[in-house]
Amino acid sequence: MREVKDITSASNVMNEIFASDTLTLEELRHRLSKPAFKALQATIEKGVAIDPAIADTVALAMKTWALEKGATHYTHWFQPLTGLTAEKHDSFLTPTSEGSAIAQFGGKDLIQAEPDASSFPSGGIRATFEARGYTAWDPTSPAFIMRHSNGATLCIPTAFASWTGEALDLKIPLLRSIEALNKAAQKVLPHFGIQANKVSSTLGAEQEYFLIDEEFYLARPDLVMTGRTLFGAKPPRGQELEDHYFGSIPDRVLSFMTDAEHQLYALGIPIKTRHNEVAPGQFEIAPIFEPSNIAADHQQLIMQVLKNTARKHGMVALLHEKPFAGINGSGKHCNWSIGTDTGINLLEPGDDPQSNLSFLFFCAAVIRAVDVHQDLLRISVASASNDHRLGANEAPPAILSIFLGSELTGVFERLVSGKGSGKKPGLLKLGTPVLPHLPLHAGDRNRTSPFAFTGNKFEFRAVGSSQSISLPITVLNTIVAESIDVLGERLEAGLKKGKSLEEALLEVLKDTYKKHNRIIFNGDGYSEAWHQEAERRGLLNLRTALDAIERLTSEKNAALFAKYGVLNERELEARQEVMYDIYFKSVNIEGETTEWIAQTQILPGALAYLADLEAVSKSKAAARTAEQVTRATDALSDALEALKQQNAALGGDTVHEKAYHMRDRVLPAMGEVRKAADALEKLVAADHWPLPSYRDMLFIK
Template sequence: MAQSIPELYGSLVFNDKIMREKLPKDMYKALKKTIENGTHLELDVANSVAVAMKEWALEHGATHYTHWFQPMTNFTAEKHDSFISPTVDGQVIMDFSGKELVKGEPDASSFPSGGLRATFEARGYTAWDPTSPAFIKDRTLYIPTAFCSYSGEALDKKTPLLRSMDTLNKEAVKVLRLLGNTEVKHINTTVGPEQEYFLVDKDLYNKRKDLIFCGRTLIGAPAPKGQEMEDHYFGTLKPRVSAYMHDLDEELWKLGIPAKTKHNEVAPAQHELAPVFDTTNVAVDHNQLTMEIMKKVAAKHNMVCLLHEKPFEGINGSGKHNNWSMSTDTGVNLLDPGKTPAENTQFLVFLVAVIKAVDDYADLLRISVASAGNDHRLGANEAPPAVVSIFLGDELTEVLKAIENDEFFAGHSAVQMDIGAKVLPHFVKDNTDRNRTSPFAFTGNKFEFRMLGSSSSVANPNIILNTAVAESLRQFYEKLKDVPADEMESAVHELLKQTIIDHKRVIFNGNGYTDEWLEEAKKRGLYNLVSTPDALPHFIDEKNEKLLTSHHIFTDAELHSRYEIKMENYVKTLHIEANTLVEIIQKDLLPSITTYMEKLAQTASLKKSVVPGISVSAEASLLSRLTELAETMTKDLETLKADTAMAEYEVDKDLLKSAKLYQSVVLTDMEKVRVSADAAEALIPDSILPYPTYGKLLFSISD
């Protein structure tokens, strides 16, 4: 009999239930203390955990273990070691020590370091993160870890994320104490990242060099049908896609990943998966695993999962919505307004802290989602604009206005929705609508940061969000710490009032897609950092450097290394795309144009030989048009080659200049080449085209 879902869920995770069963009681308590309070893990506890982990892993068929970490690549990394340990009699035993659990030593020389490490400085360390459960995948025990260099610099995304979580916890608890809340001992940030993706047939994918090398199509004429009928969104799942989603759910559930929601997205062949909230570092680990397993399960169904932000021109790209909140160890969501948000001082303090953080560090939030892929998506009518603003909804906006103006907020009683048909149930309307155009929207008891790209790590924006909110709370604490208890209520009101006045410019409840909003945002003094090269230099602005170093999220060297890595990644991405486009045009498309023109010429010649004087104007017109397109394409291709070489020449001299050349010149050249290529593609029969068209890619999965 097949396992039930409760039996299946977490069956490959070394979770709390397994630890209670496998560990001696005193060792279990010591480990829980480390996990919950961040206390130091003693070696005897580590040894006990290692033995229990090994026994459990062997029971599930594991032969190896790996320290699983997240270098600065948006991917994960792993080095596998077997459990075997040779004995003097030529046999082996299965062994795993606390030292091996706690620390690993992978080669660090070939991971991005932004100048933190020289190639010959190879040693790196991985350190166990006991707050994220170990799991089994492919007969290997995976141990989530942080990754640092021999000299202690963070070379990963997890270390600064954990630092940011600690920082927010510290500052939030201090503010809660001032507000009279003495029960809370710990604050966790929680995240639920919704994941959008495309599925295409694997056989078709293998015929597209641009998808293979770049993750997105560099050329491609529009299909006769796209998303204009709006019939794919929430539509019936096709059997092949449904089977994939079913298998994906099972694989995720085994690993304790709470996959909850699945549906068709707006674009054809586009879909979404959303999990239940989890503690931020666990949610980040889970999202990295989710992206990996999505691809693996797709291969089993002879499909490919595309996670690029804009794999197809002319239809919606894919994002990742970061649903973020703060929860106490007493089970309270600090961003839950309750039934009377105007009277909920605790909620209002934390709400206003977030508003201040987003306004003060909007540039950092934009930078946290900056990538070559996401630049294609932000600002189009499918994703938020590059301007960071906050949607609060009418009621909360009115609450803040009342505080600002020292007015009493009368509020609105709950409105019952009557939707017309008597057979349908009535329900109470939410106090906010959904604004799909807002980059940062309050959605009832959380904020939804909607600017993330589909392929990006969730760690980056949460590092910034946690730290920026922590800084707001730190400043609130400094202003309130010496206020007498009998004056605290008045002082909090004045703090809220002044913060609202200072930062209300970032609140916008309207349509973020309009040109009018971009003009209004400019008047308000909000950033509009359209491209990655526009945004990244602000990463090392004085105010941003002060924020991230003063809270010990990054050292100065770690901060500058990440700037270098992000800029290098942008340049390398566009360099690969430019080279791929050159190869596709030269080796594939132009030869196919020549082949078709030969067929046209032969047809015209044959017609005239059979019927002298017959019209061949159709063939001649096509020949002329294709010749014109081929010549334009060839000319534009030479310009692209020259400009790519020019941009690449600047890489070692001035990385920012190189990035701007790629953004303003090379990308423009690529678009010019594409115009001719797409026009030619529309004239050439599918049987002669060297790659499958958009129509085939987007609508091939039909059974």
Template sequence: MTTLRFSAVQIAQNRQKIEVIRPSDKVSDYFGVNVFGKEAMRTHLSADMFKKASEAIENGAIISPEVADAVASAMRTWAMSKGATHYTHWFQPLTGAPAEKHDAFFDIESNGEVIEKFSGKSLVRQEPDASSFPSGGLRATFEARGYTAWDPSSPAFLMVIEDSITLCIPTVFVSYTGESLDYKTPLLKSLAAIDKAATAVCELFDRDVTRVSATLGPEQEYFLIDKALYLARPDLVMAGRTVFGHAPAKGQQLEDHYFGSIPSRVRNFMIDFETEAVKLGIPIRTRHNEVAPSQFECAPTFEEANLAVDHNSLLMDVMEKVAERHNFKVLFHEKPFAGLNGTGKHNNWSLVTNTGKNLLGPSSKAKENLQFLTFFVNTIKAVHQHAPLLRAAIASAGNDYRLGANEAPPAIISVFIGQELSAVLKELEENANVKVEKGDNLYMKLGIDKIPPILLDNTDRNRTSPFAFTGNKFEFRAVGGSANCASPMTVLNLIVAEQLTLFKQDVEAEMTKVDKREVAIVNVLRRYIKESKSIIFEGDNYSDEWVAEAEKRGLPNIKSTPISLKALISTEAIDLFERHHIMTHAEAEARYEVLLESYIKKVQIESRVMGDLASNHIIPVAIAYQNKLIENLKGLKELGIETDSTATVKEAIIQISKHISAIQKGVHEMTEARKAANNLGSTAEMALAYEQKVKDAFFEEIRYHVDKLELLVDDQDWPLAKYREILMIR
């Protein structure tokens, strides 16, 4: 094992950067070349079929078999012209990773003749095995049939892996009986819900608005380490994070990595994956060093939320594949290294009308600002009302390590809006009045003269806030780095849709009491501000003072995934899911089971890895080194040498012995606790036991003693690659 560590370090130190050549100096020359988008459709479809297909896609209408056949034929022609030999329905099951089953572009006719073929039926639907994916009990093992169904709103693309090219068709994934088994299906339903509710509210301000789309720009953080060092750490390979490892002398305390010069090997990797992403139509624009050593970030421009979710999942896949050819390993785990910043996926969310108006963008016009304040306040109200459900949407074993530590937002859901907008809401709540002049000129005075010229960047940024307004959007910062964005975005769309629906009803009721619609809107907004202002917090979310203050305000602080997930099956949540046709009661219960099972398995794997490394790698090395010290001490005594150094050696032997005993005891008891947890009746009980009786009871304790041994045992003997070696990329 020692040989493996130093061999890996040597390999990593001698790595040379892989040269990368862009297809062109202009991104516009190759943006989307591997996407069957509008231009490819226009080129390969007749004018009539292109019009029918485009209208159906834009309006969310059912595509006729005739049009589906035409699109399928055009897709095949386009894909084969690019070298594709197979196609697949690309879907996002509840495993959290994209899935695909490849089929060749050919069929055998009854006369034995082989022909190239891809029909509309094959485009629209496939039947992958549904029994082997997580279903939370919706499907039994023997009930294998499931369906993938084409999502025309997300364009097909080509996945190029060396000499293999496959046409990938984004799809939903449902069971034989129609229940959703993926992330995309509820997301699409939530997008329909927010469209309906937001459009109805927009009618109060602008009747030209006929559609509202949620937009998303997910920033992606990640760690990048050399592949050889990754393979020298069994915990990284098996669990995605290091279960042991003492902090290096130099970590992130000097704050010199953030926005620093990007190492040449990393820069070439970035250029390479960005090139591949751009070819796939992913509008990746930003790259930089993050706070922790070997941590980086990339970010795209905003897109329609469904497409953005697909693109983020695809981007992660592309990054992992490109990392292989650069001899890197990408880590998306929320907390791969103790004591260093965790990895998040900041979801920048907004609402845009078909007329091009950003509903969360302040305006210089009073009437438009009332519309802005309407959507702004309703979003805050939605987060306040449904904070536990929003917290459940980001719950995972990995994110539990991250939330509340090293610049990650805490488990307390709060909203940051900045001093200026806080002042605006305060004035609106306490002093607002509306004056409506005759004629076309509408003048509004909301009690503060600064409202009309609210500026786009009139808010500071609060990196500690889990849900922050950043000028023309809300940034949901608490989403984990490895998460599928669909889950938090489904909940956010849903709760805002629910709140906007209630707002429309409240305004209509208020209009029976007042003469003007604007007065009714302001009156309702004032009430909402009073009801939800407790969730607004402008200070340091990491502080102990905020934890105490949040408790006074009645805000939930749910640090545990097993407990947090209960919000998914609360009576309120089930009613909400069913009323907006997002999920049935059975589907919600199934997801709860799937997420609990995932939590159990991940903690179980970490526990097993910890036990294996401690018992089979750390303790034998520690004992061997201890024996060396004992022999050394014996030799000194035989020579009659008694000095301070002999006392030091003796103390080291005693300390090593204590740590070994503590590790052995901890691993044994942890194993017994795991066995006890496995024998519990329900999944919920098991998950809670794995959290409290296994993870919380033993992980930190065992780690403490192993990390102490790392400082005591001779560096030449230590079996695991150390943080200082893993995290320093040339």
């Protein structure tokens, strides 16, 4: 007789696991006095300034909880301008004069720490001899436990600032932008009869990644050094059969996914989705919506857990935007919306969007924001690695546009023209009575759009898979806050003239749509026709990261960030400098790695094979092959010499000059070396080729 398993066990395990390693508000409610908890809750939920008097009380509760969880150390966990996370661990253990030891962790330890600010990218804000920087506790993001094979650490999310007060991290501007959005939205909500203590952006970020066997990874110096393959001939089979997407997940991969998900559940990260992505060896994980500052922290943890867990299963998770040429790269689609603390999604159109006044207002604000600040959105996703993906036929182009869908576009068109009532979607009938009639969505989906409306949110699809989401969300929050203010002032002006809310709003919507509808495009963003049309419309086409980065400190952008207190002039210039520096160093490492592999592995392998062929040169086949290999080897040698010259030149003394040299000289030279090497790979015997092939890495799981 078949054994019947307890069907409640899985749900019980999920309930026990979720947020078990997170110091939640509910956990703190039980550990703090009522006054201390209420003071902390006011900070977290209403943005009230933190009361320093409760620091010791919270620290004691945090320490007790962490020790119960097996933590021996604590760290201020922060997000410097590297785009990664940083941590310095300190033990709870403190020796006593009697020769014993006690666990100590007080309010001072919680509120502030002092990492070396000069050892992180600062864009000139902190020089080597100006080392002091501070991490400051962020009470809006919960502390958590990170486990390793022999223990655990209490991680306290913090902000990172210089001794002179400038933000040296990605969190401080994000928190500032959330407050800017809150203030702007609060000013207009009363007009629509909506009450809220707080308005904030919400976010759900999809994470795409590749998995390859660890053995192949360690045999590929390019992957180890740069995160992407600098060589690799396209195999006979890639993603042409379209059989990987949503296919059955391999058992080994599913075991890895389950392991990673359990760790993420324990950290309170609400993972919802897992599946095979389009390219062979590519997968996706996605959480549901959270407040954007917490979502940004959780995104960093997702990347860390994916990488660490893959190694436990004998694999490596590749988060680079384009680890393999010729197949789809990876993005991080950021599903962004605006919500109130009373549970209202301000971008929810409802059953009748044409009559949903608050939705129309906030949707129009987003349309204006994206049009006016195309450059900032492109800058927010600019990197050397994302350049390999943006514009390819798997990702949105470098041209910013909005996909609204047919129904919403029709709503705005009718508001402008004053004609028609709109057609509501019905049911989709599938032609057989055994299948249900499906509710038909108001609009289609558009994978080619960089910024698409998808039901009750906007999906920013241009974000790179390896980057922090903090900067893109900071930009989105700030530009939408500005647009809310602009449209709000126009609405107020109309109301002061004695117009009704509907009349005043209609005037604002008409004016906004007429001025900014050039940004709306519902067609194929991959087509050459769209590139031509976008140019005709006057939209920006910032093809490379450097084209975008150079615009960051423009007068318009500096004024915007200063007005909303998100970044001052010095902080903005520092970020531009850091972006140039990271671009230069990333491509420089790739260029030198390309030279090293070609010189010491590929060329010797090809020459050794050529020697074997010459030993049997009486054979016509050997002679013919030897001639082909000779030509290809000479081409590689010539391309390699050209790359060596460009690598040595560096292009100038400033980081700006070096960055442009990398883009204009080194990357093309690398491309020629790769072209020659990939041609050789198709000629040289497999036992002479020094690198694992695409065929091996993509299809062996």
